[in-house]
Amino acid sequence: MLIRSAELHLAAHTPEQLKRDDTPHIAFAGRSNVGKSSLINALLKRKNLARTSSTPGKTRAIFFFRVNDAFTFADLPGYGYAKISKGERQFFRVLVDRYFEFPDNPKACVILIDPRRPVGEEELSFLAYLTNRNMKALIIMTKWDRVKAAQRVKMRRARELELAAHPVKVLPVSSKTGEGLDQLWHFITKNTKDFLSPDA
Template identity: 40%
Template sequence: MIIKSAEFITSAVKPPQYPPAALPEIAFAGRSNVGKSSLVNVLVNRKRLVKTSSTPGRTQLINFFEVNGQYSFVDLPGYGYAKVPLAVKKTWGPMMRTYLEKRESLRGVVLIMDIRRVPGQEELDFILWLRQYQIPAIPVVTKTDKLSKSKQMKQLAVISETLGVDRDHLIQFSAKTRRGRDQVWAAIEATVNI
């Protein structure tokens, strides 16, 4: 995908604040600190379109971006980080659920997981929930450059077994080496065109 333009549109908490649903949307979801922002930045060839942070739990709003005037990318708050205040945590679930259940232009969700972690109950619940609402999931495992090839193979086997997903459906990605960028784009384009 050749990127001609990528721009931030708005941040939102509830539907009246969402931008018009004019473009097909792809949402990006995952635990805090799995590399969501870095993945989006690599996809759009920008260093800082989406703010990255070494502190987990920074994204606390739903952030909308327009890419090439063709797609809307939606950066969802990371889940599963214990140090976020309980009051903030309580608003995330309903905020994300409302967006995912009701957004008519949503075509799929890129589910991002750190290759060094075994998916937990939150990921399993999230996948089941996406299936229930018939929202396609694109599973991406990030930070592959942090493990040796043999450890990558072991972790991919564990992740695919835990999720009940064929290993060939897991896209391996590294923001550092840009490995997997083209595969993620191909999966996004295929999902939008279903």
């Protein structure tokens, strides 16, 4: 994908700050620290457009990045982060719910999981939530560069088995080495293609 432009379009810290727009959206969801912001930077070939950190809980709002003036990436706050208060977690949930309730977007969701852990209740209920809304989803196994070659097949099978009840593909990706990014772009363009210009 040729990235002609990528910029922060909006940061929504509260549901009231959400705005409707007419571009297709790809939302990036997953536990805190799983690598959502890093993946957005890797896709857009920008070092620090989406802010990343080794401290979990970095992304505390929904950040919207407009790409090529044609579509939007939404960097969602991480779920399942133990150190935030119950009230704050509930607040994020309301924010994310409101975002998904917008009628025109998003169009598709990328859910990042840590391939070294069993798929959690949070991921499974989030997948059910997306299915209920007829939204396309793709599972990304992140930080694939950290998984030893000898463990890859076994690990992938285990995660696929845990996700078997859902009609969803699983893709290993590394934001560090770039592995899997082309296939991820394929999913993104498929779900945004009506809006892309011919040279994209």
